[in-house]
Amino acid sequence: MAALRRRLFLTALTLTQAVVIPSALATDDWILLLQNKQCPECRLSDADLVHADLRDADLSGAKLQRANLSKARLDGADLSNADLSFTSLHGASLRGSNLTGAKLYGTDLRDCDLTGALLDTNALEEAHWRGAKGITTQSQSHAALHNAGVSAAKAERWTQAEDLFGKAIIKQPETAESWVARAIAREKLGKRKLAIQDFSYASQLFEKQGSIVPAKQLQAAAISLQEKTVTNETGNGVGSTLLGGLISTSQALLPIAMKLFMPTLGL
Incomplete structure (x- = not known):
């Protein structure tokens, strides 16, 4: 029965969100994130989460290297201490999100909305941020x-x-x-x-x-x-x-x- 519910959830998800689910990533962590938005320290490297609705999600300490979160809705999300190396957040909404301690090496933040987001001092030093909104001088050297x-x-x-x-x-x-x-x-x-x-x-x-x-x-x-x-x-x-x-x-x-x-x- 649990397996059936899982298959039904994945089927419904692919019909309602622009999210691609590679079989290798259809893990309990992945489902937990999209179903409950509570997935601290999840391993989601290379996940395709384009347009995903992750508002107020707990992704603190998550491993999101190279993940595709373009156009995702991450308003109020907790991404503190997350590894976002080479992650695409192009056009994503990150209003009020927590990015303190997050690794932003090569991260694509172009055209995203960072209004009210919490960032460490000089946090964007190694990220791509052209066209991003809401950036303060504190986050840049x-x-x-x-x-x-x-x-x-x-x-x-x-x-x-x-x-x-x-x-x-x-x-x-x-x-x-x-x-x-x-x-x-x-x-x-x-x-x-x-x-x-x-x-x-x-x-x-x-x-x-x-x-x-x-x-x-x-x-x-x-x-x-x-x-x-x-x-x-x-x-x-x-x-x-x-x-x-x-x-x-x-x-x-x-x-x-x-x-x-x-x-x-x-x-």
């Missing part, structure tokens, strides 16, 4: 934010670049390179007055650090842009010729942490 801004700038996604450089500045306001990078993004977006402010502040930071040459170059850039503003002169952005020397556009947008491993910077 300054280097990750700055380098993501670099990638956005190289793809000429200037609005996104400005936002990412701004978040990097909030994280580490004394790093002049992020101010320079945001100034370039703002000039590209036609926000010349804001670009001038960023260049001027970056100049002050370099001067404070004893880097006199770049400080003077940036101040000259700010003055040049101010003159263009007064004369209503238009242009195609700052460019390397305006900045010159060490503070060229290309150099200002180089990642500041080349040795830091971040899979495609989440972009």
Whole structure:
């Protein structure tokens, strides 16, 4: 009778949810999760749980390496200390979920909703998170934010670049390179007055650090842009010729942490 109930449950599940059930994964743990949503420390590596409704599920400490949870509903789920290495959560809803202690190495979090989710400091350092909503600066390091801004700038996604450089500045306001990078993004977006402010502040930071040459170059850039503003002169952005020397556009947008491993910077 138990075996019959199990077969009936699996049949009903495949008819009502977009969930693929490989025979090797049709285990008691797997059924327990989808039936009761209580499966701490489950072994669900490589499971296909696309579109699964796992709201408020207990998956604490679960082994979910390489599992496919794309578009899954995981609002309020407990994923603390879970292994989500190379797991796909693309487009999943994780609002209010608990991801503290979770292993997020190579995890695909693109386009997911992390609003209100609990994450460790710099938790997304090795995950892919482009397009994700609800991410706070606490879950990302300054280097990750700055380098993501670099990638956005190289793809000429200037609005996104400005936002990412701004978040990097909030994280580490004394790093002049992020101010320079945001100034370039703002000039590209036609926000010349804001670009001038960023260049001027970056100049002050370099001067404070004893880097006199770049400080003077940036101040000259700010003055040049101010003159263009007064004369209503238009242009195609700052460019390397305006900045010159060490503070060229290309150099200002180089990642500041080349040795830091971040899979495609989440972009």
